[in-house]
Amino acid sequence: MTNRRMGLIGHAARASIAGMSTLLLAVLLVVAGRLLGDQEYGKFSFALALAMIFETVMDFGLKEITTQKVARDRTAAQSLVAQTFGLKLALALAAAIGLVVAANLLRPEADVRLACYLLGAASILRSYVLTIRYTLQGIERFGLDGLVVVIDRSLLLVLGAGVLAGGFGLLGLAVAFVGARVISLIAAWALAASQIGAFRPAFDRERWLALQRQALPFGAFIIVLHLYSYADTVMLGVIRGDGETGLYNAAYRVYEGLANVGQVLQTVLIPRLSLHYAANRAAHGRLARRGLLAGCLLAPATAAAGFLLGERAVILLFGPAYAPAGQVLQLLSIGFVVVLPLCALYAVALSVSAGAWLLRTAVTGCVANVALNLVLIPRFGMHGAAAATVAGEALSMAVLAVGLRRHIWPLARVPPPNGL
Numbered sequence: 001m002t003n004r005r006m007g008l009i010g011h012a013a014r015a016s017i018a019g020m021s022t023l024l025l026a027v028l029l030v031v032a033g034r035l036l037g038d039q040e041y042g043k044f045s046f047a048l049a050l051a052m053i054f055e056t057v058m059d060f061g062l063k064e065i066t067t068q069k070v071a072r073d074r075t076a077a078q079s080l081v082a083q084t085f086g087l088k089l090a091l092a093l094a095a096a097i098g099l100v101v102a103a104n105l106l107r108p109e110a111d112v113r114l115a116c117y118l119l120g121a122a123s124i125l126r127s128y129v130l131t132i133r134y135t136l137q138g139i140e141r142f143g144l145d146g147l148v149v150v151i152d153r154s155l156l157l158v159l160g161a162g163v164l165a166g167g168f169g170l171l172g173l174a175v176a177f178v179g180a181r182v183i184s185l186i187a188a189w190a191l192a193a194s195q196i197g198a199f200r201p202a203f204d205r206e207r208w209l210a211l212q213r214q215a216l217p218f219g220a221f222i223i224v225l226h227l228y229s230y231a232d233t234v235m236l237g238v239i240r241g242d243g244e245t246g247l248y249n250a251a252y253r254v255y256e257g258l259a260n261v262g263q264v265l266q267t268v269l270i271p272r273l274s275l276h277y278a279a280n281r282a283a284h285g286r287l288a289r290r291g292l293l294a295g296c297l298l299a300p301a302t303a304a305a306g307f308l309l310g311e312r313a314v315i316l317l318f319g320p321a322y323a324p325a326g327q328v329l330q331l332l333s334i335g336f337v338v339v340l341p342l343c344a345l346y347a348v349a350l351s352v353s354a355g356a357w358l359l360r361t362a363v364t365g366c367v368a369n370v371a372l373n374l375v376l377i378p379r380f381g382m383h384g385a386a387a388a389t390v391a392g393e394a395l396s397m398a399v400l401a402v403g404l405r406r407h408i409w410p411l412a413r414v415p416p417p418n419g420l
Contacts, residue, residue: 024153026317028160029253032173033246033318035164042242044170045249047115049230049237050102053223055123057095058088061218062211063127063134064350070138071271072278077135081192082202083211084131089201090208092124106238111170118174125181126152132188138271141195145267148188155180217355224362228369228392232385235373240381248382250318251328258306258336261298262343265291269344273351288348288408295344299337306333324382331386338397345400348407357403365396 033041062084070077103116129152136145159180163172193199233252236245269291276284310333311326318325349358369392376384401408 024150024157026253026257028153028157030317031161031164033250033322036170036173038246038250038321039242040170040246041249042237042244042246043109043112043115044173045233045245046107046237046242047103047112047119047174049233050106050116051099051119051123053227053230053234054095054099054102054120055127056223057098058091058124058127059130059222060091060212061215061220061222061355062087063130064218064222065211065215066131067134067138067270068274068350068353070135071140071274074139077139077196078199079202080211081131081135081196082199083204083207085128085199086201086203087208087211088127088131092127095124096120106234115170115174118171118178122174122177122181125178125185128185129181129188132192135192135196137267138274139195140271142267144191144195148184148191151187152180152184155183217353217359218350221355221358221362224359224366228362228366231366231370232373232377232389235370235377236382236385239377244382247322247325248328248385250314250322251325251332251382251386254309254313254317254329255306255332258302258333259339261302262295262336262340265294265298265340266343266347269347270350273347277351284351285408288344288351288404291344291347292341292408295341299340302340303333303336306330306336328382328386331383332389335390335393338394342393342397342400345397345404348404349400352404352407354404354407357400360403361396361400364399365392368392368395 032044036044066080066084069080099116099120103113107113107116129148133145133148136142136148156177159176160173163176166172168175233245233249236248269287273284273287273291276287307330310330311323314322314325314329346358348354349361369388372388372391373385376388378384380387
């Protein structure tokens with residue numbers, strides 16, 4: 001095995017720290033599900049989903065551009081992060097306004113609205129943390145990236161479980177998210193400064209515009225992707241109520257935990273593929289094919305694990321009251337057959353700046369997902385939402401595979417007609 005391949009395996013092992021640390025967040029969500037009950041947990045899930053959708057307005061593709069640029073030129077990291085931090089101050093205002101308007105239009109309950117506002121503030125802070133994380137990934141410091149995630153998740157678990165145990169309920173949990181993210185950002189800022197030098201938000205309008213133009217295709221993709229990822233929760237909350245939303249999200253949290261297998265693969269591939277695309281196209285193609293093969297090999301085992309765990313996993317984690325979510329987890333787990341290869345395809349697309357194909361993929365998947373949810377949720381509830389998610393993922397993989405085929409499977413050179 002070559003040193004380069006061993007290096008990728010080592011990166012994967014370190015990147016898995018971030019993936020495994022999501023178990024800490026999963027523990028908090030399990031505690032929340034048990035102590036809040038399905039109704040209040042449904043309110044929390046709705047508020048968190050809405051906050052995550054509007055977080056993309058603030059980020060708008062900047063973290064993806066950061067990883068790509070830093071992977072190709074590490075000396076640009078300090079200036080790039082400083083400008084991104086400054087630009088996000090302006091974008092945060094737009095995101096906050098949008099979230100407040102949406103929360104007031106969608107939900108009349110005062111506690112749900114306030115939870116949306118608080119979790120929106122936590123998402124703004126999280127966006128800054130993500131900029132730092134993607135910078136560390138770009139310079140292939142996956143161990144430090146994992147440390148940032150461990151700090152963030154540990155704080156969420158300790159503060160969140162503390163307020164829930166103290167009986168502070170939904171709003172106390174939302175406040176805990178804000179507090180944890182403030183401390184996480186301070187810690188991440190210090191770690192990043194130790195690697196790229198001290199920085200603070202910079203305000204250069206011309207560079208802001210240049211950054212945003214470059215990030216625009218990725219930003220549009222991420223916004224649509226988040227709409228696609230969280231539309232089912234929002235629609236369930238509006239159409240079927242908080243109880244079914246809570247059950248669905250219990251299953252979805254287990255599904256997200258298993259999906260970290262694909263996230264680790266994607267995280268490791270992006271910086272190395274970006275570097276190869278600029279320096280060695282043949283090496284890029286080989287790594288792209290290996291990454292896709294790895295996703296295809298990991299997919300059946302991950303899908304089988306989720307399907308076989310099903311109801312037992314949900315009951316073990318959330319309690320007997322959440323048993324109906326077991327079938328939802330089984331339905332969602334079928335999607336791993338396409339989700340893990342799709343993670344590898346995302347890494348390839350980001351490395352070659354295929355923003356147009358990413359956007360086309362996300363729009364296709366999102367339209368299909370929302371349309372199916374509108375048809376299936378009123379009749380089948382959370383089971384319909386799960387089926388819509390799987391169908392959208394399958395369609396997305398097909399579209400992106402077609403769009404990236406020349407980067408993964410370059411065609412042999414065809415001789416011109418008549419030997420000319």
